[in-house]
Amino acid sequence: MSTVSTSFGDSTIMLRRNFKHTLRNPVTVFNAVLFPIVLMLMFVYVFGGAFKVQGEYVDYAVPGLIVMAITYGLGPTAAAVNGDMTKGIINRFKTMDVSHGAVLAGHVVATTVRALIADTAIIAVGFAMGFRPHANFVQWLGAIGIMLLLAFATSWLTVAMGLGAKTVESAGLATVPLIMLPFLSSAFVPADTMGTGVRQFAEYQPFTPIIETLRGLLAGHNPSSGDAIAAVAWSLGLALVGYVWAVSTFKKRA
Secondary structure (H helix, E strand, O other), X not given: OOHHHHHHHHHHHHHHHHXXXXXXXXXXXXXXXXXXXXXXXXXXXXXXHHOOOOOOHHHHHHHHHHHHHHHOOHHHHHHHHHHHHHOOXXXXXXXXXXXXXXXXXXXXXHXXXXXXXXXXXXHHHHHHOOOOOOOOHHHHHHHHHHHHXXXXXXXXXXXXXHHHOOOHHHHHHHXXXXXXXXXXXXXXXXXXXXXXXXXXXXXHOOHHHHHHHHHHHHHOOOOOHHHHHHHHHHHHHHHHHHHHHHHHHHHHHO
């Protein structure tokens, strides 16, 4: 059997294992899927009337909540990766001649798929709340591509954080900045309405151009080239940093 076939088979087994662990942990499901929906209900129905945005607030909020749904599912991944490392499970896989790449890829793919499921739930609930995107088929493909790229990038970064942390608790805490960053972006209010200092931070942090690109695509008009380029560049950069960090840490600790 070829090395590629072996790695693919091992990755499939690791993916199945990680999905079973997710389904057995209701907290993971809540954080990844249900909590972003709770946030959507709160922001649209409780706070939405206080924010001045162009058009319906639900249309403005959904792109930001899509990004939040991706980041809210990262903590359990970091904890699971660290648990595999600190409890010696990865070393057991080594004695079983399991592909090293499959161990990491299983966590990355499982987290990415979980994020896309959460985004699907956000969009579905958004439709029920009055969300009305005007994107055509190509723009929908572009929006899905951005979601997939961001989920893939943050998954690698989270796996790296989990491998680098000393304990399961610190691994979960390491993802808190990724969870909080969307709150300090244009997810819920335009960046130009924020105070000095906060506005500049919101404008130049990674998630704002990603959210603005999604917002433009779903609204049915092309986002600015600057936002689109920055969104792709940030996602690719985070993916590269996460991959290099994860692989190097894995080789040192496993």
